[in-house]
Amino acid sequence: MTRLLLLILLLTPSLLPAQKNGHEQKIRAFENNLIPFVPVKGFPGWNIEERMKYYGVPGVSIAVINNYKLEWAKAYGYADTSKKLPVTTNTLFSAGSISKLLLATAAMKLVEQGRISLDDPINNFLKSWKVPDNEWTASKPITLRMLLSHTAGTTQSSYFGFTPDKDPLPTVPEILRGEASAESRPVIVNSEPGKEFRYSGGGSMIAQLALMDVSGKSFEDLTNETLFKPLGMQRSTFAQPLPPSFQQHAAWAYSAAPWFKGMPYVYPQAAAAGLYSTPSDLARLVIGLQHSLRGKGKLLDQATAKSMMQPQVTVSDGFFKEQVGIGPFLLQQSANREEAGRYFEFTGVNAGFTAYLIGNIAEGYGAVIMMNWGDDFNGLGMEIRRAIAKTYNWKNFLPPTIEPVELPASELDAYAGRYRRGPDEVVYLDREKSYMVERINQGREIYCFPIARDTLVLTDFNVKAYFGRDDKGRIISFQTAWQDQPMPRMKDDEFTPGEHLLAGRWTEAKAGYRDMKLNGYALSFMAYDFMNRKPLRMEAARVVLELALEQHPQSAIVQDRWGDYYHLTGQKAKAMASYRQAIALDPDDKSKKEKLKKLESEQ
Numbered sequence: 001m002t003r004l005l006l007l008i009l010l011l012t013p014s015l016l017p018a019q020k021n022g023h024e025q026k027i028r029a030f031e032n033n034l035i036p037f038v039p040v041k042g043f044p045g046w047n048i049e050e051r052m053k054y055y056g057v058p059g060v061s062i063a064v065i066n067n068y069k070l071e072w073a074k075a076y077g078y079a080d081t082s083k084k085l086p087v088t089t090n091t092l093f094s095a096g097s098i099s100k101l102l103l104a105t106a107a108m109k110l111v112e113q114g115r116i117s118l119d120d121p122i123n124n125f126l127k128s129w130k131v132p133d134n135e136w137t138a139s140k141p142i143t144l145r146m147l148l149s150h151t152a153g154t155t156q157s158s159y160f161g162f163t164p165d166k167d168p169l170p171t172v173p174e175i176l177r178g179e180a181s182a183e184s185r186p187v188i189v190n191s192e193p194g195k196e197f198r199y200s201g202g203g204s205m206i207a208q209l210a211l212m213d214v215s216g217k218s219f220e221d222l223t224n225e226t227l228f229k230p231l232g233m234q235r236s237t238f239a240q241p242l243p244p245s246f247q248q249h250a251a252w253a254y255s256a257a258p259w260f261k262g263m264p265y266v267y268p269q270a271a272a273a274g275l276y277s278t279p280s281d282l283a284r285l286v287i288g289l290q291h292s293l294r295g296k297g298k299l300l301d302q303a304t305a306k307s308m309m310q311p312q313v314t315v316s317d318g319f320f321k322e323q324v325g326i327g328p329f330l331l332q333q334s335a336n337r338e339e340a341g342r343y344f345e346f347t348g349v350n351a352g353f354t355a356y357l358i359g360n361i362a363e364g365y366g367a368v369i370m371m372n373w374g375d376d377f378n379g380l381g382m383e384i385r386r387a388i389a390k391t392y393n394w395k396n397f398l399p400p401t402i403e404p405v406e407l408p409a410s411e412l413d414a415y416a417g418r419y420r421r422g423p424d425e426v427v428y429l430d431r432e433k434s435y436m437v438e439r440i441n442q443g444r445e446i447y448c449f450p451i452a453r454d455t456l457v458l459t460d461f462n463v464k465a466y467f468g469r470d471d472k473g474r475i476i477s478f479q480t481a482w483q484d485q486p487m488p489r490m491k492d493d494e495f496t497p498g499e500h501l502l503a504g505r506w507t508e509a510k511a512g513y514r515d516m517k518l519n520g521y522a523l524s525f526m527a528y529d530f531m532n533r534k535p536l537r538m539e540a541a542r543v544v545l546e547l548a549l550e551q552h553p554q555s556a557i558v559q560d561r562w563g564d565y566y567h568l569t570g571q572k573a574k575a576m577a578s579y580r581q582a583i584a585l586d587p588d589d590k591s592k593k594e595k596l597k598k599l600e601s602e603q
Contacts, residue, residue: 023071023072027072030048030387031387033390033391034383034384034386034387035383036447036459037399037459038399039386039399039400039401039402040404040459041401041404042404043435043449045387046383048076049077052077052380055376055380056256058077058078058079058371059078059079059087059373060075060076060369060380061091061093061278061279061369062076062367063089063283063368064283064392065283065365065367065368066392068287068290069364070280070283070284079091079372081252087251087372089278090249092242092246092251093251093277093278093372094253094264094273094275094276094348094352094355095276095355096273096350096353096355097201097348097349098275098282099275100148100201100346101328101357102271103204103207104326104328105227106227107148107207107327108300108304109227109299110211110214110215110226112301116144116211118143118144118326119144120143120144121141121143122141122147122207122210123141125144125213125214126206126209126210126213128173128212128213129173131189131206132189134188134189134190136153136190136192136193137189140193140194141193142189147203147204147206148326149197149326150324151193151194151195151313151324152189152194152203153189153190153191153192153193153195153198154200154203155187155188156184156185156187157198157200159175159201159272161265161266161350162183162267172205172208172209172212175205175268175269176209187200187205187206197314201269202272204269205271207271211271219238219271220237220239230298231281231288232284233281233282236275236281238275239276240266240268252264253350253352253372253374254374255374256375256534257351257375258528258531264353265352279368283367286357286358286359287359287364289305289359290360290363290364292304293305293306293309308325308327309325309361310325311324311330312325318334319333319334320333321333321334325344328345329344329346330361331343331345332396333396338395338396339361339362340396341397342360342362344359345357345359350374351374352372352373352374353374354371354374354375354381355369355370355371356368356381356382356384360394360395365392365394367384367385369384369385402449402451402457403451404434404450406434407450407453409431409434411453412431412434412435412436413431414475415467415475416429416431417429418490419477420490421487423496423497424441425441426440426490426498427439427478428440429478435449436449441498448465451464454466454467454468454469458480463480465479465480466478475489476488497509497513497516500512502540509540510546510547514550518551519552520558523547524561526544527544527565531565536568538568542565545561545565555585556585556589556592557582559578559579559585560578562574562578563575563576563582563595567595572599575599576600579596583596
């Protein structure tokens, strides 16, 4: 192979070879049709590679399901940017909370076999640890059904994983007991079981241990037996850390989060977050469930599969109704009345990774999207999903298409300006071509299209917004349909404290925030953000911390954040003094003690 040919292969997006026959036209349509939440007539779709650059996503891998088959899979970008290794359709990604869907599927297999029950107390099946009895469990013991539908009232919403140097990793009972090695709190029931939805990774760990106890197998071996081998998922594993045979095919992890250590994390909390897989493998799971739903699958009995898709509790009810079944989240438009308009889904977010899985309940289509970027929630992945839905005409999935009207450029220019949303919140409106672009403070762009004079539709939530005028016809306010009060247009010499801060007007910024009387946590978080964003804003952090100390001199979090500031600016003695004062104010906080210990060891 020539070096030129090798370079061409590395730069060309990876397409599953077996799927090249006849699908290129739909792939091209999808690639150039990424859209906002609300489709807009005449608005040209975005290109996937352009949007990857816009969001800063290194690599993406996609599998598309149609007619109960994996129709095509394709990969874009890099699995490792430093080594310039491209993503391929065989690249493994951390699947995050999608792990919980596999937990539920494996659990339902054991239910079918009569080895565990959905509705008997879960403590009947636990051997190596028991759910602690308390006032909540005394009247209503928690069950597997509750755990899989996040209605058990259990604690520990999520787990943040460990860097690879963590050794040894905590066991499942140690995690549940909240031992020091787990670095998380014990899992308990602290609200009424069966009453309401409350997402709980801790509850998933209870379910995992129950499956391990009744089967006598590790969770890795159990899922290999019940899921991966029957479905041909050869590139999926719950082994943590990853075995070498999988590690060499795994993507590196990326995130701009200030706490992120720049490497893939390890998740011994397997059922909650420990799965590694590929979109094609997870598509096989989706297809397996879809076949089971129509009584033609080997994964689960039809009755079992249908029970998984029965709503147990409602999560939200707006334009989309989101519910939880026994395992999957269930999604449909609130106005939908057709079975073909119902979908099951799960989203996974781990350190440096984001993944999306969705399948139609009544018909055999769906998609899996995985990326090695941990900051994408509601970003690129959702745009990709919508583009696939549009290309394949998914039933009742996309909102109705907006049909904009043409307004004179002078009219749109009159709308442009700054509108006060709150004491420190500004809505910025700018004209772009024949539409408007909205930003709230320093947030992402939201595209807004005129549908009548003084009326826009915002494409992030399909909400209308209106401009108000004075008796001379001048624009004086902006108001969405969700707001009780209009947002007044700001004068040219009117600024929020945040705007003063970003412009370096320290005195004005401090005076503005002083009048707002923010608590110590809010000010400390603001300083933390300035100290960790790119580029660093250390002077802004200092100004905020000065005000925080002025208003909250006995706040442990404020002293802790001063310690961080001094540490980052090379003032170790002052940093240690601040950490000691923070510990004196809050002796139980381990993180402050660890930071102080580390600095003292460097002396």
